[in-house]
Amino acid sequence: xxxxxxxxxxxxxxxxxxxxxxxxxxxxxxxxxxxxxxxxxxxxxxxxxxxxxxxxxxxxxxxxxxxxxxxxxxxxxxxxxxxxxxxxxxxxxxxxxxxxxxxxxxxxxxxxxxxxx
Amino acid sequence: xxxxxxxxxxxxxxxxxxxxxxxxxxxxxxxxxxxxxxxxxxxxxxxxxxxxxxxxxxxxxxxxxxxxxxxxxxxxxxxxxxxxxxxxxxxxxxxxxxxxxxxxxxxxxxxxx
Numbered sequence: 001x002x003x004x005x006x007x008x009x010x011x012x013x014x015x016x017x018x019x020x021x022x023x024x025x026x027x028x029x030x031x032x033x034x035x036x037x038x039x040x041x042x043x044x045x046x047x048x049x050x051x052x053x054x055x056x057x058x059x060x061x062x063x064x065x066x067x068x069x070x071x072x073x074x075x076x077x078x079x080x081x082x083x084x085x086x087x088x089x090x091x092x093x094x095x096x097x098x099x100x101x102x103x104x105x106x107x108x109x110x111x112x113x114x115x116x117x
Numbered sequence: 118x119x120x121x122x123x124x125x126x127x128x129x130x131x132x133x134x135x136x137x138x139x140x141x142x143x144x145x146x147x148x149x150x151x152x153x154x155x156x157x158x159x160x161x162x163x164x165x166x167x168x169x170x171x172x173x174x175x176x177x178x179x180x181x182x183x184x185x186x187x188x189x190x191x192x193x194x195x196x197x198x199x200x201x202x203x204x205x206x207x208x209x210x211x212x213x214x215x216x217x218x219x220x221x222x223x224x225x226x227x228x229x230x
Contacts, residue, residue: 043223046217093162104150106212108164110161
């Protein structure tokens with residue numbers, strides 16, 4: 001099946017720093033990637049939809065200036081958490097959308113656990 | 118607007134018991150997709166099943182089975198003869214014409230030996 005990777009898998013940073021998370025589709029091209037955030041013992045919440053070559057579409061309540069998304073190629077989308085604060089500590093998961101003749105589904109990355117001290 | 122409800126927050130069973138996880142959804146679209154994912158403690162989502170709105174056939178895969186009923190907007194998941202390794206959080210999700218995926222709150226299943 002399709003494989004999506006995320007890097008890093010775990011990151012600890014100091015408050016005020018910026019952190020970049022990469023999401024790659026390893027064996028397919030994805031024009032659309034999604035970024036989710038999951039707080040402990042909570043569900044996945046869609047943050048934004050990332051389209052290759054265009055600006056990301058953010059969900060209501062998600063600050064686009066804080067969570068910068070870049071989808072520069074068909075296999076890579078990045079999420080940068082700028083000026084991170086402890087409340088940004090969360091599990092960030094990306095997914096890549098695959099559309100075919102008979103399929104339209106998303107493949108999820110393994111997630112990135114961000115801890116802001 | 119799409120919405121997914123998993124009313125069971127936590128379920129605890131003893132090994133070998135059967136357990137059903139409920140999922141009720143809302144959408145205005147006639148074409149949509151329903152999913153179930155398993156999230157073990159490692160955090161990585163494990164895809165279990167995808168069902169489109171035009172296929173109401175129930176599905177069985179080993180100890181797993183799914184009951185899709187459009188009349189009640191439900192897509193329930195049953196694990197037969199549960200095992201300790203089935204312990205995880207299970208998410209039901211819906212994707213409709215908007216193409217983004219909305220997840221239910223999840224059900225934490227604990228299978229005790």
